[in-house]
Amino acid sequence: MLRFLLTRIGSALLVMAGVVCIVFFLLHMVPGDPVEVMLGESAQPADREALRHELGLDQPILSQFYTYISALSQFDLGTSLHSKRSISEILAEKLPATFALALAALLIAVLIALPLGMLSAVKKDTLIDRGAMGFAMLGTSIPNFWMGPILILIFSLWLGWFPVSGSDHLSSIILPALTLGTALAAILSRMVRSAILDILNQDFIRTARAKGMSEWRVIMVHALGNATLPIITVLGLQLGALLGGAVITETIFSWPGIGQLTIEAIQQRDYPVVQACVLVISLIYVLVNTLTDLAYGWLDPRIRQV
């Protein structure tokens, strides 16, 4: 177990280090001058030089990288060009809203996908199955930036059930969470269906049925119980898509999280903030995936041998 733990944590650390490098180098070495983009083409050369100096862009790239890494090792993500505040401070303010939204979306996805996937597996090749899988196909094909506005139009503007945007009321979270969670629900319900179908073909299920166990108990205890592992893996992996999708969803609903912050920072040309947001979201994703892996190893002793 200890070996398994150490290998997983080691490779996670390696990936995290790589993420730091890629974020830095990709965002620094792309063609195009950030200073020119920030100030506009008509800026005075002196102003450009001043900003370049302020950002440390007049240093060689490796020494910029060194400065960046040393600051990062002390959890210093730099200062926002726009608000002149510490980026760590801004992120600490925004992260809870994103976590709340992601959790709500996850909850909605599981609540839709579990019953739908199970029903679909049990009623395989019937109209119910086809309908459920049709929904799943639709769910993966509707982009969140269209679904969001449509939900706002129907449930906020026409019916007046939920607020249009913001996070002032508790009910504000429902529409964004639904927007964010639908695609996950669709992917997850396909996954649940195939996981349960796999298990239903196995010998121990036949044994359980032969013992005279009720079909309900067979599905709920034996099939669902054994499907938990693949479902958890998919959830962990899909959390990335959820965090990425949060960027667009938060923008649509003016949800005050890290996604909206990213887009605002891009619009304000606040590159240190963009860099920090991408870094933090990605690191959270790596962390969650590592935890999923570890949980998997903890739940299923067979995995630890690998």
Place this chain on the structure above:
Amino acid sequence: MRSQSTSFWLASSILLLWCLAALFGRHLDLAPNSVNLERILTPPTLQNCFAYDDLGRSIFDRLIIGARTSFFVSLWVVSLSAVFGTLVGTIAAWRGGWFDLAIVRIIDIFLAFPGILLAIALAGILGPGINNIIIALTVVGWVGFARLARAQTLSIKKREHIQAAIALGTPTHKTLRRHVIPLIMAPLIIEATFGIAGVIIAEAGLSFLGLGIQPPTASWGTMIKDGTRYMLVAPHMVFAPGLALCLVVLSVNMLGDKLRDWMDINE
């Protein structure tokens, strides 16, 4: 079975329409950017079910040009990603050793960026424009192909006919081209199909965020974004491009599923 094939033909027809609109839309008599103040926000009628947008521009004409945008962006991104990713993945698996290890690490690192986040940041920093979108999405897109090509190459590397080619002294590039890549094509084609759906959504998403195609050029993403400002008075501005987008993506996904079924049978 019958309804299955109906939906398959429906999906194929939608895709055919999409391709035709993209390839030949320019030759139609369209005026996607002509502003007409008299018909601003005109709602749909039976004669013109697509109606006009906030500048009185024809939504139908803009949909056609938007089809062109999504078609060419997805074609470019998927082709570039597929070629580059397949090359990197195949060579990594073929050579093995430190090179393979390095590529695996790089793939792992790129996969650590959730969804289109990296593309959003890159597009934001590169600045808007169709070329920059293609660059940003390719930087994110090649990884999937590389991972798949590597896994597939590893799985067939030890087969007899390939070992025979090596034993005969066939040059590596020839072995890869004639004996390896044709065998790993099927899963890559499926990946490319789903990749097209992903890129169509990503392009529209970036344009929706204002990071992609710039006005006045029409993109389904910018059309949806423009429409959200007039949702109460002119919901058709949001419905039309969104429906077009969903139908095309849905069709591509269905075709991908079908392809996967077919190829599984062959295996």
